[in-house]
Amino acid sequence: MRIYQESFTKMQEIVNDYTAQTTDFEIEQRVAEIIAKVRENGDEALKTYEEKFDHVKLAEFAVPKEKMVKALAEISPELKQALLLAKKNIISYHKRELEYGFIDTDVPGITRGQKVTPLQRVGLYVPGGTAAYPSTILMSALPAKIAGVSQIVMVTPPQKEGIAAPVLAAAQLAGVDTIYQVGGAQAIAALAYGTQSIQAVNKIVGPGNIYVATAKKQVFGQVAIDMVAGPSEIGILADNSAQPAQIAADLLSQAEHDKRARAILITDELDFAQKVDQEVEKQVKLLPRREIAAASIAERSFIAVMDSIPEMFALMNSVAPEHLEVQLKDPMQYLSLIQNAGSVFLGKYASEPLGDYVAGPNHILPTGGTAKFSSPLGVYDFVKKTSFIQFSQDALAQDLAAITTLARAEGLEAHARAVESRFKN
Template sequence: MLNPQYLTSTDAGFWAQLKKLLAWDAQAEDEILNTVRDMLRAVSKSGDAAVLEYTNRFDRRDVQDIAELEIPPARLQQALDNLPAEQRQALELSAQRVRTYHQHQKQESWRYTEADGTVLGQQITPLDKVGLYVPGGKAAYPSSVLMNAIPAKVAGVAEIIMVVPAPDSHLNELVLAAAAIAEVDKVFTIGGAQAVAALAYGTETVPQVDKIVGPGNIFVATAKSMVFGTVGIDMIAGPSEILVICDGKTDPDWIAMDLFSQAEHDELAQSILISPDAAFLEQVKTSMNRLLENMPRAEIIKTAINDRGALIHVKDWDEAAEVCNHIAPEHLELSIADPEALLPKIRHAGAIFMGRYTAEALGDYCAGPNHVLPTSRSARFSSPLGVYDFQKRSSLIYCSADGASELGKTASVLAHGEGLTAHARSAEYRIKE
């Protein structure tokens, strides 16, 4: 039976209870840290040989030459060509919508000229190479390929290197087809921390990249955190989350299934419902218990809901927004009559799904906005993955003689104030007599 926590905002201990509910420790255990650190060192030192050894060991393979781990473009196209028509159409429509949405995010260079002729501006350039990690094994994530690769292509990234584990030499055709649609440049059947290391440091075969994006297990997440600085990373993602704010007028079965949609990811996922209607909270709980028995991943859902799920009763919409902003959810559904009225009060959320008909699942696959979102309250300070994550900004400063003279006077004063004489004199040389 499902028994999510029931919290009431007017209770004296509400905020302490909410803090405890949201707590999640992202830190890997010492054993994992040590294992990943050793793997990174081995790949950095031995390159292909270490990658091959770890791949054979952890993915139960018997590959003798690392060249066998690269999937040629023709094989990706073959996977796409052989897909059932319905699957191909779904992938292509999703890709088109993701591409169209992200084209609106592309930033352009700009500059302006001051009265004395000094030019200031900003130059936008794409990253050269990006590494895309795609989880493998029992689960397949073609949607992750599209969501990570397409914004990079829109940004103008020259080369995308995809890595995906192939345990027991199993390849997922949907993932390969998605790579073809997204125009991924190279694909290697490498997974785990060794894949992250290969992308970060480069090997004789795997190119070194500038940034690594994409989800993975605790070993992958730990490796990404350790190579940050050598390369950029998108984020360290925690368990999936959904927060639904409902006025009690949406079909409770719809809301129950929306909560299940994230709970079925894994046992640590978090599903929360907020409503000022206490009776509706009970209706949704009843729906959840009735619908659970027909869910293939019922045990995962049950654990997630009972361990980290919650039904929260609030007194009004202002309080609903306050609680929401504290949670800063990855996914937020505003399942209410007038979501536009509540929207200005929402400050922290990864993606906001507005209205009764906008299921979070649409955002996971084909709505268009990115499904790579900040988790674990990080929506307070970070944003969804987008084109801007694959572009760099360089400041432009082009001083005229007059501009250099006037700015030099100010720079000289400040540099002397900091005790940096060379800075001051460098500016002073350009001051007109």
């Protein structure tokens, strides 16, 4: 791995270079065409694109419900048990995210409140092939279910051999109502605008390739979207109280996802940095996905050696990593130093994959520096708020002068007259 020993300012520049975004207009244009065609020709367009891109000829999109139920019996008992444990913990964690609104009657004659309402229909995008992770289905569908969403649909590219049993089983366990075999930008268009056989949803969530991400961005506004997800990342803050072999293993657990994944260690000792580097070199060779992991380590990852623990945290806040491990002694004390991170793993035993699977917090997290302003997927993503007020005539009279003054200062005479009409005849 590249090991940097630079000033804080220099390191910040290096970090910022990693996060700047660009737009690919050729892809934008192709995606826009696909969306337009789906809006125009509905199911017909979906079938044409599926034949072209996924080489599958479909008679219909929906997977029969019996197949989902059957899949639960087909998977191994160990896998079923693991999915059930994950489900249990995801539910117990996410229930704490429920919001209940409020009502404020502090002032006589005035009621002010906020009502929380679940979205009606939500669409989950699940990538095809080896990237169709059963765990991700639990992570996206269960928060929607807890929020009270009435209809949860899932789209996923059709597979020649049919959709894998673990995927169907996870969808069944998570309460997905219908699975449609359609993927790519065309699936996003169908979810946003609806076709003859797929009803439009209010929000689309879940990761996908560049076409899916671009399509999500283009339909944003017509429907809500979760975020535009990029490659996975791990940031680790560790000093020499940590074991190099464990740190290396954790770095590699994200590097194996994608050649563009990022694994970053920030530490305060060059010697420790070198030990971790040696372990990474040793362990990466033994991995089934070594080609991917090695590319991520060589091209997208680095170790930075800083002067102090506060500086380590400050630099990591500039990275704003999707996953952040704090492998320092008594790690809970540092929580206040963490400004930007999707999910934090404190101490030796909170290895990142624990959070990917069974701990309970969501594993759909902000990437590419977006943890500066985005949150993990949560129950709050599947509700929206509505404010409400009720005033007595006396209460309105108290505010009358202020309202008409502001309305007229803004040149909005009809606003002033609407309120004044309550005091006529």
